[in-house]
Amino acid sequence: MEFKAVTNSSVSGQLPAADMLVVGVFEEDTLTGVAQEYDVESSGVISARIASGDFKPKLGNTLVEFNAGPSGAYRLLLVGLGKKDKFDRHNFRTAAQAVAGELKGRAFANVLVFITQEEQIKFETELDSVREVVQALREKEYFFDAYKSKPEAPAPFPTLITIVVSDSIHQNYAQDAINTAEAISLGMTFTKDLGNTPGNICTPTWLGEQAKTLISDKVSVLVHGQAEIEAMKMGSFLAVAQGSIQEPKLIIVEYNGGAVGAAPIVLVGKGITFDTGGISLKPSATMDEMKYDMMGAASVLGTIKAIAVNNMPLNVIAIVPTCENMPSHNAIKPGDIVTSMSGQTIEILNTDAEGRLILCDALTYAQQTFKPAILIDVATLTGAIVSALGEVHSGLFTTDDALATRLIDAGYGSMDTVWRMPMDKEYDEMLKSNFADMANIGGRTGGASSAAAFLARFTADTPAWAHLDVAGTASRGGSAKGATGRPVPLLVQFLNNLAIWGSK
Numbered sequence: 096m097e098f099k100a101v102t103n104s105s106v107s108g109q110l111p112a113a114d115m116l117v118v119g120v121f122e123e124d125t126l127t128g129v130a131q132e133y134d135v136e137s138s139g140v141i142s143a144r145i146a147s148g149d150f151k152p153k154l155g156n157t158l159v160e161f162n163a164g165p166s167g168a169y170r171l172l173l174v175g176l177g178k179k180d181k182f183d184r185h186n187f188r189t190a191a192q193a194v195a196g197e198l199k200g201r202a203f204a205n206v207l208v209f210i211t212q213e214e215q216i217k218f219e220t221e222l223d224s225v226r227e228v229v230q231a232l233r234e235k236e237y238f239f240d241a242y243k244s245k246p247e248a249p250a251p252f253p254t255l256i257t258i259v260v261s262d263s264i265h266q267n268y269a270q271d272a273i274n275t276a277e278a279i280s281l282g283m284t285f286t287k288d289l290g291n292t293p294g295n296i297c298t299p300t301w302l303g304e305q306a307k308t309l310i311s312d313k314v315s316v317l318v319h320g321q322a323e324i325e326a327m328k329m330g331s332f333l334a335v336a337q338g339s340i341q342e343p344k345l346i347i348v349e350y351n352g353g354a355v356g357a358a359p360i361v362l363v364g365k366g367i368t369f370d371t372g373g374i375s376l377k378p379s380a381t382m383d384e385m386k387y388d389m390m391g392a393a394s395v396l397g398t399i400k401a402i403a404v405n406n407m408p409l410n411v412i413a414i415v416p417t418c419e420n421m422p423s424h425n426a427i428k429p430g431d432i433v434t435s436m437s438g439q440t441i442e443i444l445n446t447d448a449e450g451r452l453i454l455c456d457a458l459t460y461a462q463q464t465f466k467p468a469i470l471i472d473v474a475t476l477t478g479a480i481v482s483a484l485g486e487v488h489s490g491l492f493t494t495d496d497a498l499a500t501r502l503i504d505a506g507y508g509s510m511d512t513v514w515r516m517p518m519d520k521e522y523d524e525m526l527k528s529n530f531a532d533m534a535n536i537g538g539r540t541g542g543a544s545s546a547a548a549f550l551a552r553f554t555a556d557t558p559a560w561a562h563l564d565v566a567g568t569a570s571r572g573g574s575a576k577g578a579t580g581r582p583v584p585l586l587v588q589f590l591n592n593l594a595i596w597g598s599k
Protein backbone atom coordinates (compact mmCIF):
# COMPACT_ATOMS: atom_id res chain seq x y z
CA MET A 96 0.00 0.00 0.00
CA GLU A 97 1.26 3.44 -0.96
CA PHE A 98 -0.30 6.87 -0.46
CA LYS A 99 -0.30 9.86 -2.74
CA ALA A 100 -1.99 13.27 -2.57
CA VAL A 101 -3.49 14.96 -5.64
CA THR A 102 -5.68 18.03 -5.99
CA ASN A 103 -9.36 18.09 -6.69
CA SER A 104 -8.90 20.06 -9.89
CA SER A 105 -6.44 17.48 -11.21
CA VAL A 106 -9.10 14.77 -11.08
CA SER A 107 -12.31 16.67 -11.81
CA GLY A 108 -13.67 16.08 -15.29
CA GLN A 109 -11.26 13.30 -16.09
CA LEU A 110 -10.89 10.75 -13.34
CA PRO A 111 -7.62 8.84 -13.31
CA ALA A 112 -7.97 5.11 -13.69
CA ALA A 113 -9.32 3.95 -10.36
CA ASP A 114 -11.01 0.83 -9.09
CA MET A 115 -12.99 2.62 -6.44
CA LEU A 116 -13.95 6.11 -5.35
CA VAL A 117 -14.51 6.71 -1.65
CA VAL A 118 -17.18 9.33 -1.11
CA GLY A 119 -18.70 10.67 2.11
CA VAL A 120 -22.41 11.25 2.69
CA PHE A 121 -23.95 13.22 5.56
CA GLU A 122 -27.15 12.12 7.29
CA GLU A 123 -29.05 15.17 6.11
CA ASP A 124 -30.34 14.36 2.64
CA THR A 125 -28.02 16.93 1.13
CA LEU A 126 -25.09 15.23 -0.52
CA THR A 127 -21.70 16.82 -0.05
CA GLY A 128 -19.91 18.51 -2.95
CA VAL A 129 -18.13 15.46 -4.21
CA ALA A 130 -20.96 13.03 -3.52
CA GLN A 131 -23.26 15.35 -5.39
CA GLU A 132 -20.92 15.42 -8.37
CA TYR A 133 -20.76 11.64 -8.58
CA ASP A 134 -24.47 11.34 -7.98
CA VAL A 135 -25.08 13.43 -11.07
CA GLU A 136 -22.48 11.51 -13.07
CA SER A 137 -23.98 8.23 -11.92
CA SER A 138 -27.55 9.13 -12.85
CA GLY A 139 -28.65 9.66 -9.27
CA VAL A 140 -27.53 6.30 -7.93
CA ILE A 141 -26.44 7.68 -4.55
CA SER A 142 -29.64 9.58 -3.90
CA ALA A 143 -31.61 6.54 -5.03
CA ARG A 144 -29.84 4.34 -2.49
CA ILE A 145 -30.54 6.83 0.25
CA ALA A 146 -34.19 7.26 -0.79
CA SER A 147 -34.73 3.49 -0.85
CA GLY A 148 -33.15 3.13 2.59
CA ASP A 149 -30.47 0.77 1.24
CA PHE A 150 -27.87 3.19 2.50
CA LYS A 151 -28.32 5.07 5.74
CA PRO A 152 -25.54 7.64 6.04
CA LYS A 153 -25.17 7.11 9.79
CA LEU A 154 -21.63 7.60 10.98
CA GLY A 155 -19.46 4.70 9.86
CA ASN A 156 -22.07 2.95 7.69
CA THR A 157 -20.74 1.85 4.32
CA LEU A 158 -22.15 0.67 1.00
CA VAL A 159 -20.34 -0.46 -2.12
CA GLU A 160 -22.10 0.58 -5.32
CA PHE A 161 -20.96 -1.24 -8.45
CA ASN A 162 -21.24 0.05 -12.00
CA ALA A 163 -21.30 3.71 -11.04
CA GLY A 164 -20.15 6.61 -13.19
CA PRO A 165 -21.17 7.56 -16.69
CA SER A 166 -20.47 4.21 -18.29
CA GLY A 167 -20.60 2.13 -15.13
CA ALA A 168 -16.83 2.39 -15.08
CA TYR A 169 -16.12 2.42 -11.37
CA ARG A 170 -17.22 1.36 -7.92
CA LEU A 171 -18.27 3.84 -5.30
CA LEU A 172 -17.66 3.23 -1.62
CA LEU A 173 -20.16 5.36 0.22
CA VAL A 174 -19.35 6.09 3.83
CA GLY A 175 -21.79 7.66 6.26
CA LEU A 176 -20.42 10.78 7.95
CA GLY A 177 -23.31 11.16 10.39
CA LYS A 178 -24.85 14.51 11.23
CA LYS A 179 -23.26 17.50 9.57
CA ASP A 180 -23.35 19.77 12.62
CA LYS A 181 -21.84 17.03 14.81
CA PHE A 182 -19.03 16.35 12.39
CA ASP A 183 -15.60 16.60 13.97
CA ARG A 184 -12.28 14.81 13.89
CA HIS A 185 -13.52 12.09 16.15
CA ASN A 186 -16.32 11.31 13.73
CA PHE A 187 -13.90 11.62 10.86
CA ARG A 188 -11.73 8.96 12.49
CA THR A 189 -14.71 6.63 12.84
CA ALA A 190 -15.53 7.12 9.15
CA ALA A 191 -11.89 6.59 8.14
CA GLN A 192 -11.78 3.38 10.16
CA ALA A 193 -14.92 2.16 8.40
CA VAL A 194 -13.35 2.94 5.03
CA ALA A 195 -10.19 1.08 6.04
CA GLY A 196 -12.35 -1.91 7.03
CA GLU A 197 -13.97 -1.93 3.58
CA LEU A 198 -10.67 -1.59 1.75
CA LYS A 199 -9.13 -4.46 3.68
CA GLY A 200 -9.19 -7.51 1.47
CA ARG A 201 -9.48 -5.55 -1.80
CA ALA A 202 -6.42 -5.98 -3.99
CA PHE A 203 -7.16 -2.92 -6.12
CA ALA A 204 -4.54 -1.02 -8.08
CA ASN A 205 -5.83 2.44 -7.17
CA VAL A 206 -8.47 3.89 -4.88
CA LEU A 207 -9.41 7.57 -4.92
CA VAL A 208 -10.37 8.91 -1.50
CA PHE A 209 -12.49 12.06 -1.46
CA ILE A 210 -13.50 12.22 2.18
CA THR A 211 -10.74 14.47 3.53
CA GLN A 212 -12.00 17.57 1.78
CA GLU A 213 -15.49 17.74 3.19
CA GLU A 214 -16.48 21.34 3.85
CA GLN A 215 -16.36 20.98 7.64
CA ILE A 216 -12.78 19.80 7.75
CA LYS A 217 -11.09 22.24 5.44
CA PHE A 218 -7.74 24.01 5.85
CA GLU A 219 -5.56 22.88 8.76
CA THR A 220 -7.77 20.01 9.62
CA GLU A 221 -7.85 18.71 6.09
CA LEU A 222 -4.23 17.72 6.70
CA ASP A 223 -5.15 16.06 9.97
CA SER A 224 -7.79 14.13 8.04
CA VAL A 225 -5.19 13.01 5.51
CA ARG A 226 -3.16 11.66 8.42
CA GLU A 227 -6.18 9.90 9.85
CA VAL A 228 -6.85 8.10 6.57
CA VAL A 229 -3.26 6.86 6.35
CA GLN A 230 -3.13 5.80 10.00
CA ALA A 231 -6.54 4.10 9.87
CA LEU A 232 -5.40 1.98 6.92
CA ARG A 233 -2.04 1.15 8.49
CA GLU A 234 -3.85 0.22 11.71
CA LYS A 235 -6.17 -2.15 9.81
CA GLU A 236 -3.19 -3.65 8.07
CA TYR A 237 -1.53 -4.55 11.36
CA PHE A 238 -1.51 -8.16 12.52
CA PHE A 239 0.65 -10.10 14.91
CA ASP A 240 0.90 -13.77 14.06
CA ALA A 241 4.58 -14.40 14.73
CA TYR A 242 3.67 -17.18 17.14
CA LYS A 243 0.93 -18.96 15.16
CA SER A 244 2.17 -22.25 13.74
CA LYS A 245 -0.05 -21.82 10.67
CA PRO A 246 -0.37 -18.09 10.05
CA GLU A 247 -3.14 -16.98 7.71
CA ALA A 248 -2.15 -15.20 4.53
CA PRO A 249 -2.25 -11.43 5.21
CA ALA A 250 -5.31 -9.68 3.77
CA PRO A 251 -4.57 -7.78 0.57
CA PHE A 252 -4.96 -4.00 0.44
CA PRO A 253 -5.09 -1.62 -2.53
CA THR A 254 -1.66 -0.92 -4.03
CA LEU A 255 -2.20 2.82 -4.23
CA ILE A 256 -4.45 5.06 -2.15
CA THR A 257 -4.81 8.45 -3.81
CA ILE A 258 -6.09 11.08 -1.43
CA VAL A 259 -7.78 13.95 -3.20
CA VAL A 260 -7.28 17.28 -1.41
CA SER A 261 -9.11 20.51 -2.04
CA ASP A 262 -6.50 22.71 -3.71
CA SER A 263 -2.93 22.92 -4.88
CA ILE A 264 -1.71 24.82 -1.81
CA HIS A 265 -2.57 21.76 0.15
CA GLN A 266 -0.95 19.23 -2.08
CA ASN A 267 2.60 19.59 -0.73
CA TYR A 268 1.38 19.86 2.83
CA ALA A 269 -0.76 16.81 2.25
CA GLN A 270 2.29 14.90 1.07
CA ASP A 271 4.06 15.99 4.29
CA ALA A 272 1.04 14.82 6.27
CA ILE A 273 1.23 11.45 4.51
CA ASN A 274 4.94 11.18 5.33
CA THR A 275 4.33 12.05 8.98
CA ALA A 276 1.48 9.54 9.22
CA GLU A 277 3.61 6.85 7.61
CA ALA A 278 6.42 7.54 10.09
CA ILE A 279 4.01 7.47 13.04
CA SER A 280 2.51 4.22 11.74
CA LEU A 281 5.95 2.62 11.40
CA GLY A 282 6.77 3.68 14.96
CA MET A 283 3.44 2.35 16.22
CA THR A 284 3.93 -0.98 14.48
CA PHE A 285 7.37 -1.33 16.05
CA THR A 286 5.88 -0.46 19.44
CA LYS A 287 2.97 -2.90 19.05
CA ASP A 288 5.23 -5.74 17.95
CA LEU A 289 7.46 -5.27 21.00
CA GLY A 290 4.41 -5.17 23.27
CA ASN A 291 2.63 -8.16 21.80
CA THR A 292 5.73 -10.35 22.01
CA PRO A 293 5.30 -12.66 25.00
CA GLY A 294 7.35 -12.29 28.14
CA ASN A 295 9.30 -15.50 27.57
CA ILE A 296 10.72 -13.99 24.38
CA CYS A 297 10.57 -10.28 25.21
CA THR A 298 13.19 -10.27 27.97
CA PRO A 299 15.39 -7.29 28.85
CA THR A 300 18.18 -8.78 26.71
CA TRP A 301 15.83 -9.23 23.73
CA LEU A 302 14.53 -5.69 24.14
CA GLY A 303 18.12 -4.43 23.96
CA GLU A 304 18.61 -6.40 20.74
CA GLN A 305 15.44 -4.88 19.27
CA ALA A 306 16.62 -1.39 20.18
CA LYS A 307 19.78 -2.08 18.18
CA THR A 308 17.69 -2.51 15.03
CA LEU A 309 17.19 1.28 15.20
CA ILE A 310 20.89 1.95 14.65
CA SER A 311 21.56 4.24 11.65
CA ASP A 312 23.80 7.17 10.77
CA LYS A 313 21.79 9.34 13.15
CA VAL A 314 20.88 6.74 15.78
CA SER A 315 23.29 5.10 18.19
CA VAL A 316 22.38 2.47 20.77
CA LEU A 317 24.15 1.48 23.97
CA VAL A 318 23.00 -1.38 26.20
CA HIS A 319 24.40 -1.56 29.72
CA GLY A 320 24.21 -4.80 31.72
CA GLN A 321 24.26 -5.75 35.41
CA ALA A 322 27.90 -4.77 36.01
CA GLU A 323 27.53 -1.26 34.60
CA ILE A 324 24.21 -0.73 36.37
CA GLU A 325 25.91 -1.76 39.63
CA ALA A 326 28.83 0.58 38.95
CA MET A 327 26.33 3.41 38.50
CA LYS A 328 24.85 2.54 41.92
CA MET A 329 21.29 2.17 40.67
CA GLY A 330 20.29 0.38 43.88
CA SER A 331 16.59 0.85 43.37
CA PHE A 332 16.52 -0.51 39.80
CA LEU A 333 18.75 -3.43 40.80
CA ALA A 334 16.46 -4.26 43.72
CA VAL A 335 13.54 -4.93 41.37
CA ALA A 336 15.74 -6.96 39.01
CA GLN A 337 17.27 -9.15 41.71
CA GLY A 338 14.32 -11.57 41.88
CA SER A 339 14.70 -12.59 38.25
CA ILE A 340 17.11 -14.84 36.42
CA GLN A 341 16.99 -12.37 33.52
CA GLU A 342 19.80 -9.81 33.53
CA PRO A 343 18.58 -6.20 33.78
CA LYS A 344 19.56 -3.82 31.01
CA LEU A 345 19.76 -0.08 30.68
CA ILE A 346 19.14 0.81 27.04
CA ILE A 347 20.18 4.20 25.70
CA VAL A 348 19.13 5.23 22.20
CA GLU A 349 20.42 8.56 20.92
CA TYR A 350 18.91 10.22 17.89
CA ASN A 351 21.03 13.14 16.68
CA GLY A 352 18.96 15.11 14.20
CA GLY A 353 19.43 18.54 15.79
CA ALA A 354 22.28 21.00 16.21
CA VAL A 355 25.46 19.56 17.70
CA GLY A 356 25.46 20.33 21.41
CA ALA A 357 21.79 21.37 21.56
CA ALA A 358 20.25 20.08 24.80
CA PRO A 359 18.28 16.92 24.06
CA ILE A 360 14.75 15.94 24.85
CA VAL A 361 14.98 12.76 26.92
CA LEU A 362 12.22 10.16 26.95
CA VAL A 363 12.40 7.53 29.69
CA GLY A 364 10.26 4.40 29.24
CA LYS A 365 9.33 1.80 31.87
CA GLY A 366 10.54 -1.56 30.64
CA ILE A 367 9.20 -4.22 32.99
CA THR A 368 9.08 -7.15 30.57
CA PHE A 369 6.76 -8.98 32.95
CA ASP A 370 5.18 -7.76 36.17
CA THR A 371 4.09 -10.59 38.45
CA GLY A 372 3.94 -8.13 41.34
CA GLY A 373 6.91 -9.90 42.95
CA ILE A 374 6.39 -11.09 46.54
CA SER A 375 3.32 -8.80 46.62
CA LEU A 376 2.00 -11.17 43.96
CA LYS A 377 -0.75 -10.06 41.60
CA PRO A 378 -3.94 -12.13 41.21
CA SER A 379 -3.89 -14.63 38.30
CA ALA A 380 -6.81 -13.32 36.27
CA THR A 381 -5.52 -11.20 33.37
CA MET A 382 -1.97 -11.40 34.73
CA ASP A 383 -0.90 -12.31 31.19
CA GLU A 384 -1.52 -8.67 30.29
CA MET A 385 1.43 -7.73 32.46
CA LYS A 386 3.60 -8.57 29.47
CA TYR A 387 2.49 -5.07 28.44
CA ASP A 388 4.30 -3.54 31.40
CA MET A 389 7.08 -2.55 28.99
CA MET A 390 4.83 -0.42 26.76
CA GLY A 391 6.45 2.77 28.06
CA ALA A 392 9.77 1.41 26.81
CA ALA A 393 8.23 0.19 23.56
CA SER A 394 6.63 3.58 22.90
CA VAL A 395 9.78 5.63 23.44
CA LEU A 396 11.67 3.28 21.11
CA GLY A 397 8.84 3.49 18.55
CA THR A 398 8.97 7.27 18.81
CA ILE A 399 12.68 7.26 17.96
CA LYS A 400 11.90 5.03 14.99
CA ALA A 401 9.25 7.50 13.76
CA ILE A 402 11.31 10.66 14.14
CA ALA A 403 14.35 9.03 12.53
CA VAL A 404 12.24 8.06 9.50
CA ASN A 405 10.98 11.63 9.41
CA ASN A 406 14.48 13.13 9.85
CA MET A 407 13.23 15.40 12.58
CA PRO A 408 15.72 18.23 13.34
CA LEU A 409 16.01 17.58 17.09
CA ASN A 410 18.23 15.67 19.48
CA VAL A 411 16.12 13.06 21.24
CA ILE A 412 17.29 10.32 23.60
CA ALA A 413 15.31 7.30 24.75
CA ILE A 414 16.36 5.67 28.02
CA VAL A 415 14.90 2.32 29.00
CA PRO A 416 15.52 0.62 32.32
CA THR A 417 14.32 -2.94 31.75
CA CYS A 418 13.98 -6.02 33.96
CA GLU A 419 11.42 -8.56 35.18
CA ASN A 420 9.49 -8.27 38.44
CA MET A 421 9.48 -11.82 39.83
CA PRO A 422 8.96 -13.52 43.18
CA SER A 423 11.90 -15.72 44.19
CA HIS A 424 14.20 -16.49 47.10
CA ASN A 425 16.24 -13.54 45.91
CA ALA A 426 13.39 -11.12 45.43
CA ILE A 427 12.90 -7.91 47.38
CA LYS A 428 10.49 -8.21 50.30
CA PRO A 429 8.03 -5.72 51.75
CA GLY A 430 9.96 -3.66 54.29
CA ASP A 431 13.30 -3.87 52.45
CA ILE A 432 15.14 -0.57 52.20
CA VAL A 433 17.24 0.32 49.16
CA THR A 434 19.44 3.25 48.19
CA SER A 435 18.69 4.86 44.84
CA MET A 436 21.32 6.32 42.49
CA SER A 437 20.34 9.78 43.78
CA GLY A 438 21.34 8.73 47.31
CA GLN A 439 17.75 8.87 48.58
CA THR A 440 16.63 5.75 50.45
CA ILE A 441 13.36 3.95 49.76
CA GLU A 442 11.35 1.56 51.92
CA ILE A 443 9.67 -0.94 49.61
CA LEU A 444 6.28 -1.51 51.21
CA ASN A 445 4.79 -3.16 48.14
CA THR A 446 6.93 -4.99 45.61
CA ASP A 447 4.23 -4.48 42.98
CA ALA A 448 4.96 -0.74 42.93
CA GLU A 449 8.14 -1.57 41.00
CA GLY A 450 7.84 0.75 38.02
CA ARG A 451 8.73 3.84 40.03
CA LEU A 452 11.70 1.95 41.52
CA ILE A 453 13.31 1.39 38.14
CA LEU A 454 12.27 4.78 36.74
CA CYS A 455 13.72 6.83 39.59
CA ASP A 456 17.25 5.65 38.84
CA ALA A 457 16.78 6.12 35.10
CA LEU A 458 15.54 9.68 35.73
CA THR A 459 18.58 10.46 37.88
CA TYR A 460 20.85 8.99 35.22
CA ALA A 461 19.10 10.99 32.47
CA GLN A 462 19.60 14.29 34.27
CA GLN A 463 23.20 13.64 35.31
CA THR A 464 24.32 12.36 31.93
CA PHE A 465 22.37 14.40 29.40
CA LYS A 466 21.16 17.63 31.07
CA PRO A 467 17.93 17.45 29.07
CA ALA A 468 15.96 20.53 28.00
CA ILE A 469 12.83 18.46 28.55
CA LEU A 470 12.48 15.15 30.37
CA ILE A 471 9.40 12.98 29.88
CA ASP A 472 8.82 9.52 31.31
CA VAL A 473 6.27 7.12 29.90
CA ALA A 474 5.04 4.24 32.06
CA THR A 475 2.25 1.75 32.60
CA LEU A 476 2.55 2.85 36.19
CA THR A 477 -0.72 2.45 38.06
CA GLY A 478 -4.04 0.66 38.05
CA ALA A 479 -5.39 3.87 39.58
CA ILE A 480 -5.01 5.76 36.30
CA VAL A 481 -7.03 3.04 34.56
CA SER A 482 -9.84 3.57 37.08
CA ALA A 483 -9.67 7.33 36.65
CA LEU A 484 -9.30 7.75 32.88
CA GLY A 485 -10.08 4.35 31.37
CA GLU A 486 -8.78 3.75 27.85
CA VAL A 487 -9.53 7.30 26.71
CA HIS A 488 -6.74 9.55 27.95
CA SER A 489 -3.24 8.96 29.21
CA GLY A 490 -2.59 10.60 32.58
CA LEU A 491 -0.36 13.68 32.42
CA PHE A 492 1.52 14.78 35.52
CA THR A 493 3.72 17.86 35.59
CA THR A 494 4.10 21.03 37.60
CA ASP A 495 5.29 22.85 34.48
CA ASP A 496 2.27 24.62 33.00
CA ALA A 497 3.93 25.44 29.69
CA LEU A 498 4.98 21.83 29.17
CA ALA A 499 1.49 20.67 30.16
CA THR A 500 -0.06 22.95 27.55
CA ARG A 501 2.25 21.65 24.85
CA LEU A 502 1.53 18.03 25.68
CA ILE A 503 -2.22 18.64 25.88
CA ASP A 504 -2.11 20.42 22.50
CA ALA A 505 -0.10 17.59 20.96
CA GLY A 506 -2.69 15.19 22.35
CA TYR A 507 -5.52 16.97 20.57
CA GLY A 508 -3.42 17.41 17.44
CA SER A 509 -2.71 13.69 17.22
CA MET A 510 -5.99 12.54 18.78
CA ASP A 511 -3.81 10.60 21.22
CA THR A 512 -5.01 12.62 24.17
CA VAL A 513 -3.80 13.24 27.72
CA TRP A 514 -5.64 14.49 30.78
CA ARG A 515 -3.78 16.56 33.33
CA MET A 516 -3.85 15.10 36.83
CA PRO A 517 -3.07 16.84 40.14
CA MET A 518 0.35 17.01 41.78
CA ASP A 519 -0.42 18.77 45.08
CA LYS A 520 2.07 18.36 47.89
CA GLU A 521 -0.47 16.34 49.88
CA TYR A 522 0.21 13.43 47.51
CA ASP A 523 3.90 13.72 48.24
CA GLU A 524 3.22 13.66 51.98
CA MET A 525 1.57 10.25 51.50
CA LEU A 526 5.01 8.77 50.79
CA LYS A 527 6.24 9.18 54.36
CA SER A 528 8.22 6.25 55.74
CA ASN A 529 9.15 5.60 59.37
CA PHE A 530 12.46 4.06 58.35
CA ALA A 531 13.68 5.51 55.04
CA ASP A 532 13.53 8.82 53.16
CA MET A 533 10.29 7.67 51.54
CA ALA A 534 8.06 4.66 50.98
CA ASN A 535 7.38 3.36 47.51
CA ILE A 536 3.61 3.60 47.93
CA GLY A 537 1.19 6.23 49.21
CA GLY A 538 -2.13 5.39 50.80
CA ARG A 539 -5.01 3.39 49.41
CA THR A 540 -6.37 6.31 47.40
CA GLY A 541 -4.96 8.77 44.88
CA GLY A 542 -2.50 6.13 43.67
CA ALA A 543 -1.72 7.69 40.30
CA SER A 544 -0.81 11.02 41.89
CA SER A 545 1.23 9.56 44.74
CA ALA A 546 3.17 7.54 42.14
CA ALA A 547 3.85 10.77 40.23
CA ALA A 548 4.87 12.46 43.49
CA PHE A 549 7.40 9.67 44.03
CA LEU A 550 8.96 10.27 40.58
CA ALA A 551 8.97 14.03 41.17
CA ARG A 552 11.40 13.50 44.05
CA PHE A 553 13.94 12.36 41.46
CA THR A 554 13.48 15.14 38.92
CA ALA A 555 14.52 18.21 40.88
CA ASP A 556 17.50 18.82 38.57
CA THR A 557 15.57 19.29 35.36
CA PRO A 558 13.89 22.47 34.12
CA ALA A 559 10.92 20.67 32.60
CA TRP A 560 9.69 17.19 33.53
CA ALA A 561 6.43 15.41 32.76
CA HIS A 562 5.20 11.92 33.54
CA LEU A 563 2.73 10.06 31.32
CA ASP A 564 0.86 7.18 32.94
CA VAL A 565 -0.25 5.03 30.00
CA ALA A 566 -1.51 1.98 31.94
CA GLY A 567 -5.00 2.46 30.45
CA THR A 568 -4.09 3.52 26.92
CA ALA A 569 -1.06 1.49 25.83
CA SER A 570 -2.86 -1.83 25.51
CA ARG A 571 -6.35 -3.26 25.41
CA GLY A 572 -7.69 -6.32 27.18
CA GLY A 573 -10.53 -8.72 26.47
CA SER A 574 -11.28 -9.86 22.93
CA ALA A 575 -9.43 -6.86 21.49
CA LYS A 576 -6.35 -7.76 23.50
CA GLY A 577 -3.29 -6.12 22.02
CA ALA A 578 -0.91 -3.20 22.13
CA THR A 579 -2.33 0.07 20.76
CA GLY A 580 0.87 1.90 19.83
CA ARG A 581 -0.05 4.81 22.08
CA PRO A 582 1.43 7.26 23.01
CA VAL A 583 3.65 7.26 19.89
CA PRO A 584 1.34 9.66 17.96
CA LEU A 585 1.30 12.04 20.93
CA LEU A 586 5.08 12.04 21.36
CA VAL A 587 5.80 12.44 17.65
CA GLN A 588 3.33 15.32 17.42
CA PHE A 589 4.84 16.93 20.51
CA LEU A 590 8.35 16.65 19.07
CA ASN A 591 7.20 17.78 15.64
CA ASN A 592 5.61 20.88 17.16
CA LEU A 593 8.86 21.56 19.04
CA ALA A 594 10.87 21.15 15.83
CA ILE A 595 8.60 23.58 14.00
CA TRP A 596 7.82 26.14 16.69
CA GLY A 597 10.68 25.74 19.15
CA SER A 598 10.07 25.58 22.87
CA LYS A 599 8.34 28.96 23.12
Ligand code: BES
Nearest residue numbers: 445447448449475476477478479536566
Ligand atom coordinates in the same frame (compact mmCIF):
# COMPACT_ATOMS: atom_id res chain seq x y z
N1 BES B 1 2.22 -2.45 36.15
C1 BES B 1 1.38 -2.08 37.22
C2 BES B 1 0.32 -1.04 36.82
C3 BES B 1 -0.74 -1.49 35.86
C4 BES B 1 -1.96 -1.89 36.32
C5 BES B 1 -0.53 -1.44 34.49
C6 BES B 1 -2.95 -2.27 35.44
C7 BES B 1 -1.51 -1.81 33.60
C8 BES B 1 -2.73 -2.22 34.08
C9 BES B 1 2.20 -1.48 38.36
O1 BES B 1 3.48 -1.96 38.48
C10 BES B 1 1.47 -1.82 39.62
O2 BES B 1 1.30 -2.97 39.89
N2 BES B 1 1.04 -0.79 40.35
C11 BES B 1 0.31 -0.99 41.54
C12 BES B 1 0.79 0.02 42.54
C13 BES B 1 0.28 -0.20 43.94
C14 BES B 1 0.88 -1.46 44.52
C15 BES B 1 0.61 0.99 44.78
C16 BES B 1 -1.16 -0.78 41.25
O3 BES B 1 -1.49 0.12 40.49
O4 BES B 1 -1.96 -1.55 41.76
Ligand code: ZN
Nearest residue numbers: 370447448449
Ligand atom coordinates in the same frame (compact mmCIF):
# COMPACT_ATOMS: atom_id res chain seq x y z
ZN1 ZN C 1 3.61 -3.76 39.62
Ligand code: ZN
Nearest residue numbers: 367370388450
Ligand atom coordinates in the same frame (compact mmCIF):
# COMPACT_ATOMS: atom_id res chain seq x y z
ZN1 ZN D 1 4.38 -2.63 36.72
